[in-house]
């Protein structure tokens with residue numbers, strides 16, 4: 001890679017962050033779809049219950 005000024009480096013980092021944020025946004029949608037379609041099998045501890053299949057978790061309030 002060619003030698004970069006700090007400004008170019010910063011811009012490259014910001015561009016990469018934007019790409020990763022977009023990727024995360026897509027993955028959240030994908031996970032949400034997977035969890036929405038799941039027939040949950042929850043396992044509980046004192047604080048929350050977590051589905052063993054899709055890892056969706058919910059807080060438990062008594």
Ligand SMILES: [Zn+2]
Pocket residue numbers: 035038039040041051052053054055056
């Ligand atoms: Zn589930």
